[in-house]
Amino acid sequence: MAQDELFEQLDFECNPLYEKVINDLIEQRFSIVEGFFTESEVAALRNSLMMAYEDDDFKKAAIGNRINEIVEKSVRGDFIKWLNEADCGIVEQQFFKRINDFIDYLNKTCFMGILYKEFHYALYPEGTFYKRHLDTFLNDDRRKLSIVCYLNNEDWKPENGGELVIYLPNNEGEEEVVIYPYPGRVVIFESQLLEHEVRPVKTTRLSITGWLKTR
């Protein structure tokens, strides 16, 4: 039976953008999508991030999990603010609405069993980076998918640095996939499989990053 026929019988609407993400994840373990959020949603998130940053609501990002964290500037230099879905502004509520819609889709079509999520704003000042790492912790393997949405200014250029580099294992060793953090771009990848890094930033770099988790 054709997929759309099946969806019709299940009273389920196929979402081409989510289908692209799922296919990319199956084929290459990561996906780069434009248009996951509208331009005005991205602009609103960027403003909201900057307002919180100017209010001193950010803290130096740490490594390790939330219980067992250490601030290590030689590993990562960004500042973050965790978002609380139950207590956030209207802009962030709209963000979570989209994320929840995506999670429902994943759970219905791929039986991913995503039960939890966590997201934070991130700001990388000039000169900072995040060394090569994996997004899972020794004592916590619940992170399944990493999601990064870039909130940089509209005129972001490759010369601004801050590329996300994903290291893809292949037969010869590995391949470097270099991704520029253009505004509105969303990158989704398998948290447990793909090591990655943020190359040194030359102009303040803005994003919202999070994880979809099981159990």
Ligand SMILES: O=C(O)CCC(=O)C(=O)O
């Ligand atoms: O901002 C990015 O491109 C990736 C950030 C990252 O790797 C992380 O926060 O774990």
Ligand SMILES: [Fe+2]
């Ligand atoms: Fe990461």
